[in-house]
Amino acid sequence: MTEALHTGYIGRDILRREDSYLLRGQGKFVDDLPEPRDTIYLGFVMSPYAHARIRSIDASRARALDGVIDVLTGEDLAELTDPIVTEIDFPGYIRHGRPVLALGKVRFVGEQVAVVLAEDRYIAQDAVDLVEVEYEPLPVAADLETAHLDGAPQVHDHIPNNTIFSARFETKGFDPAPAAATHSIRERFRSGRVAGVPLEPRGCLAMPDHTADAIVFYSSTQVPHILRTALGKHIKGASESKIRVIVPEVGGGFGTKAQIYTEEVVAAALALKLRRAVKWIQDRREELLTSIHARDHLYEVEAGFDGQGVIHMLRVRLHTNAGAYSSLPFGCTLEPTGGARMIVGPYRIRNYAYQAYAIATHTCPSGAYRGVAQPTCFLTIEGVMDRIGRQLGIDPAEVRLRNMIQPEEMPWVNAVGVRYDTGSYVASLKRAMEMIGYAGFRARQPADRLADGKYRGIGICSFTEISGTGAPGWRARGLIRMPGFDSALIKIEPTGKVTAYISHANAGQAHYTTFAQVVADAVGADIADVTIVEGDTGATPYGTNTFASRSAVTGGGAILRAGRKVREKMRRIAGQMLEAAADDIEIREGWAEVRGVPGMRVSLTQIAETAYSMNNLGLPPGEDYGLEASDFYDPPLATMANAVHICTVAVDPEDGRVKVENHVVVHDCGRVINPVIVDGQVQGGAAQGLGEALMEELVYDREGQLQNANLLDYLLPTALDMPDIRIEHIESPTIDGEGGFKGVGEGGLIGAVPAIANAVADALAPLGCNVNRIPLRPSYVLGLIRAATGR
Amino acid sequence: MARERVEVSLTINGRTYRDRVESRLLLCDFIRHVAGLKGTHVGCEHGVCGACTVLIDGRTARSCLHFAAAVEGSAITTVESLATEAALHPIQQAFHESHALQCGYCTPGFLLTTVELLGRNAAPTTEEIRQALTNNMCRCTGYANIVKAVGVAAAAMRGDGAAKA
Ligand code: FES
Ligand code: FES
Numbered sequence: 001m002t003e004a005l006h007t008g009y010i011g012r013d014i015l016r017r018e019d020s021y022l023l024r025g026q027g028k029f030v031d032d033l034p035e036p037r038d039t040i041y042l043g044f045v046m047s048p049y050a051h052a053r054i055r056s057i058d059a060s061r062a063r064a065l066d067g068v069i070d071v072l073t074g075e076d077l078a079e080l081t082d083p084i085v086t087e088i089d090f091p092g093y094i095r096h097g098r099p100v101l102a103l104g105k106v107r108f109v110g111e112q113v114a115v116v117l118a119e120d121r122y123i124a125q126d127a128v129d130l131v132e133v134e135y136e137p138l139p140v141a142a143d144l145e146t147a148h149l150d151g152a153p154q155v156h157d158h159i160p161n162n163t164i165f166s167a168r169f170e171t172k173g174f175d176p177a178p179a180a181a182t183h184s185i186r187e188r189f190r191s192g193r194v195a196g197v198p199l200e201p202r203g204c205l206a207m208p209d210h211t212a213d214a215i216v217f218y219s220s221t222q223v224p225h226i227l228r229t230a231l232g233k234h235i236k237g238a239s240e241s242k243i244r245v246i247v248p249e250v251g252g253g254f255g256t257k258a259q260i261y262t263e264e265v266v267a268a269a270l271a272l273k274l275r276r277a278v279k280w281i282q283d284r285r286e287e288l289l290t291s292i293h294a295r296d297h298l299y300e301v302e303a304g305f306d307g308q309g310v311i312h313m314l315r316v317r318l319h320t321n322a323g324a325y326s327s328l329p330f331g332c333t334l335e336p337t338g339g340a341r342m343i344v345g346p347y348r349i350r351n352y353a354y355q356a357y358a359i360a361t362h363t364c365p366s367g368a369y370r371g372v373a374q375p376t377c378f379l380t381i382e383g384v385m386d387r388i389g390r391q392l393g394i395d396p397a398e399v400r401l402r403n404m405i406q407p408e409e410m411p412w413v414n415a416v417g418v419r420y421d422t423g424s425y426v427a428s429l430k431r432a433m434e435m436i437g438y439a440g441f442r443a444r445q446p447a448d449r450l451a452d453g454k455y456r457g458i459g460i461c462s463f464t465e466i467s468g469t470g471a472p473g474w475r476a477r478g479l480i481r482m483p484g485f486d487s488a489l490i491k492i493e494p495t496g497k498v499t500a501y502i503s504h505a506n507a508g509q510a511h512y513t514t515f516a517q518v519v520a521d522a523v524g525a526d527i528a529d530v531t532i533v534e535g536d537t538g539a540t541p542y543g544t545n546t547f548a549s550r551s552a553v554t555g556g557g558a559i560l561r562a563g564r565k566v567r568e569k570m571r572r573i574a575g576q577m578l579e580a581a582a583d584d585i586e587i588r589e590g591w592a593e594v595r596g597v598p599g600m601r602v603s604l605t606q607i608a609e610t611a612y613s614m615n616n617l618g619l620p621p622g623e624d625y626g627l628e629a630s631d632f633y634d635p636p637l638a639t640m641a642n643a644v645h646i647c648t649v650a651v652d653p654e655d656g657r658v659k660v661e662n663h664v665v666v667h668d669c670g671r672v673i674n675p676v677i678v679d680g681q682v683q684g685g686a687a688q689g690l691g692e693a694l695m696e697e698l699v700y701d702r703e704g705q706l707q708n709a710n711l712l713d714y715l716l717p718t719a720l721d722m723p724d725i726r727i728e729h730i731e732s733p734t735i736d737g738e739g740g741f742k743g744v745g746e747g748g749l750i751g752a753v754p755a756i757a758n759a760v761a762d763a764l765a766p767l768g769c770n771v772n773r774i775p776l777r778p779s780y781v782l783g784l785i786r787a788a789t790g791r
Numbered sequence: 792m793a794r795e796r797v798e799v800s801l802t803i804n805g806r807t808y809r810d811r812v813e814s815r816l817l818l819c820d821f822i823r824h825v826a827g828l829k830g831t832h833v834g835c836e837h838g839v840c841g842a843c844t845v846l847i848d849g850r851t852a853r854s855c856l857h858f859a860a861a862v863e864g865s866a867i868t869t870v871e872s873l874a875t876e877a878a879l880h881p882i883q884q885a886f887h888e889s890h891a892l893q894c895g896y897c898t899p900g901f902l903l904t905t906v907e908l909l910g911r912n913a914a915p916t917t918e919e920i921r922q923a924l925t926n927n928m929c930r931c932t933g934y935a936n937i938v939k940a941v942g943v944a945a946a947a948m949r950g951d952g953a954a955k956a
Binding site: 015016018019020022023024025026027028029031032066122196197198199200201249250251252253254283284507508509510676677679680683684685686687688710711712716717718719720722724725748 | 794813815816823828829830831832833834835836837839840842869870871873874879883886887888890892893894895896897898899902920921922924925926927928929930931932933934935936937938
């Protein structure tokens with residue numbers, strides 16, 4: 001770490017402020033909040049069919065149950081709410097609406113058709129079982145690869161071939177067969193369908209406030225401001241000003257809770273109408289059936305390269321499974337545009353073309369789960385690198401190095417126009433190879449391969465990680481309603497204590513700690529005097545909120561900008577107080593001092609007293625009262641972090657089990673705010689990546705029934721599955737944005753998936769197995785081995 | 792549907808709670824809503840995630856898999872019993888210092904699993920720690936720091952200061 005980057009609190013391992021109450025069991029998650037005695041509990045009746053017409057709904061038995069207040073259907077809610085429409089301005093996107101409760105038709109198993117209002121949660125569940133819905137089943141299109149074919153059942157009548165989104169792109173003068181490309185590879189890569197599965201399911205509590213036509217809406221969400229706007233928009237007659245969204249503790253988000261869900265709109269609409277508290281807490285089955293799913297992608301790729309392994313042409317056609325509706329706010333375009341735009345990664349690929357499609361199916365809507373398109377697009381390009389190596393007999397690490405953007409080529413504008421300002425692609429790969437002992441592994445590999453009956457392999461993923469996307473980045477992907485900026489309001493109170501109101505919302509990232517570090521440095525306060533307020537639209541300024549590796553970049557940037565204004569004012573006031581020029585004042589850890597004159601100083605408290613007119617010093621001429629400033633930060637198109645994961649695996653040919661034996665990460669998220677928190681993000685992400693690579697998969701059958709909507713059958717990694725991961729950092733601060741920060745939330749997941757898959761592919765390459773789909777569950781791996789060995 | 796109610800009395804963290812509750816009321820709901828101890832979390836309600844782990848008569852149990860009425864008379868220990876006003880329990884302290892939590896939803900379950908583990912094995916190996924934690928799921932941390940924290944806690948509770956660093 002360089003000195004200049006880390007002089008204050010930024011860059012230090014500061015222990016988390018959140019821990020003391022969470023460890024004591026005093027964290028207040030949404031289900032822990034005190035609720036009034038007359039709270040109404042909601043239970044949703046979910047469709048058991050993937051595609052059906054609703055013939056009739058008979059709620060008489062449910063209504064008769066003691067403790068049931070009412071049962072409402074899609075028609076009832078249509079009077080209170082407008083259908084959810086995800087507005088995306090992109091040629092090739094077809095708009096469609098989703099009523100908050102199904103109207104006439106259901107389009108996936110779990111879609112809500114009615115809502116029970118009851119006096120407690122047990123009664124709500126009893127009543128849900130008593131609502132009799134008569135369905136007329138219709139033909140189902142659940143499978144990505146067939147849903148877009150002619151004759152497939154249609155999810156929406158106005159969307160032919162279920163092609164809800166399509167896009168094409170070619171670099172200028174694209175040449176599909178350049179002369180230099182003497183060799184070629186065609187391959188397909190397939191990822192399974194997974195989900196974020198935060199340990200705390202979703203839930204909300206809508207409380208009428210004392211003015212009776214307003215509500216305070218507590219929700220386990222990552223996006224309080226976006227949610228509030230959506231509630232204001234979708235509830236008929238509601239005023240956004242009369243809705244205050246508060247985010248309590250959130251038990252994990254991972255993007256799952258960065259969406260606006262129909263249940264939230266229903267709960268808020270009912271609380272506004274009935275003027276009673278309305279609460280809904282989902283159970284795990286509901287969570288797996290209705291919280292956004294992700295991946296389920298097919299990449300068909302073609303690469304042309306020369307005898308040295310250098311790529312001269314890349315062409316991909318990719319399909320993503322959008323599910324039944326475009327989710328709010330990211331819609332169905334996020335994954336196809338993301339994969340198509342990011343696949344070129346840290347490589348010098350100039351001649352590039354893509355076709356990208358999102359396909360509607362009769363399955364749960366997909367959305368933005370940690371990593372979004374990147375695990376599969378890097379599975380694809382990193383799989384291509386390995387295949388080039390195998391075809392030419394060149395080590396796959398060497399193939400990467402030959403294609404990689406070299407340090408002297410930075411800054412780089414990639415094939416789709418995204419600028420990479422700084423990065424450490426070559427250095428990160430080389431360091432990761434040293435850390436894992438790459439050369440030694442390769443030398444031992446033939447002998448080790450079956451020493452204990454297991455195949456061993458090593459896999460690399462070298463990648464760029466898009467983070468901190470600003471407005472231009474969202475516009476480039478058609479998301480016209482996604483702001484891009486975040487904001488901070490910093491107040492030095494009359495007593496000299498500091499309160500910073502940030503537009504973000506915490507779901508485990510330790511914002512109360514890391515933002516305090518940034519605020520303390522930005523204004524020159526003692527960190528003990530800094531309090532962070534966030535996750536409350538009644539207190540914090542507007543912002544885009546917390547997903548897609550944004551908070552350090554956009555929150556950090558906004559804090560620095562607001563902090564600068566406050567600091568300048570403090571310097572002017574201190575200058576007058578100390579009879580020195582403002583330019584000569586330095587502020588640090590609670591004191592303003594005349595540069596070079598130790599002891600010539602005033603405290604922040606004394607400055608604040610002056611600013612708030614609480615002494616007889618008076619302000620400098622022309623200066624206003626108060627000591628606060630707010631500012632916004634909208635980062636550029638994208639802030640590009642990068643990383644390399646390398647891991648080694650042992651594959652047991654007896655049962656197909658894969659064990660990750662070693663895993664190293666070299667990560668570059670620019671200027672690090674708190675190293676142990678950054679490491680935690682990488683470790684946690686890597687566990688989700690291991691799950692995605694080896695075990696997690698939501699399996700729909702042909703009828704669109706989700707086969708494993710429980711945690712016994714949808715496997716999450718446990719402590720026994722995880723290797724010890726060694727992590728090192730290289731810091732290439734961004735020069736295009738504020739503070740040098742790049743995002744870190746998703747890289748742990750993104751890199752682990754291709755690294756593990758490539759390691760398995762490497763282990764099984766001598767058998768001739770082609771590993772091109774995930775998850776690599778034991779039965780699938782065993783099948784590959786048996787097919788290859790003829791056993 | 793007749794909702795049968797029964798008188799249930801449970802001792803939770805040394806204090807007795809008595810109420811007439813539905814016979815199907817889950818232990819986790821009794822703890823959370825009758826006793827008002829919200830530190831015990833519910834993540835799956837089907838016995839897999841371990842978020843609801845408590846001690847029943849000193850042994851770990853999933854409070855979502857028991858009816859409150861079925862454990863009538865038992866002594867229940869929840870996360871709220873571990874710290875004093877002034878100080879965290881050594882296991883909690885180790886979790887804090889090792890950065891073993893992020894969202895904190897899984898944490899109470901891990902803490903009680905660790906209480907049980909260290910109660911029967913004061914010096915577990917890393918493998919034994921991983922084995923003991925395998926019934927608790929954490930979606931945030933990737934477990935590395937939790938495994939580390941349990942080792943740090945074990946050392947601290949043995950009074951083995953050197954291992955703390
Ligand atoms: S809530 Fe009891 S094990 Fe998950
Ligand atoms: S810290 Fe979030 S689930 Fe463990």
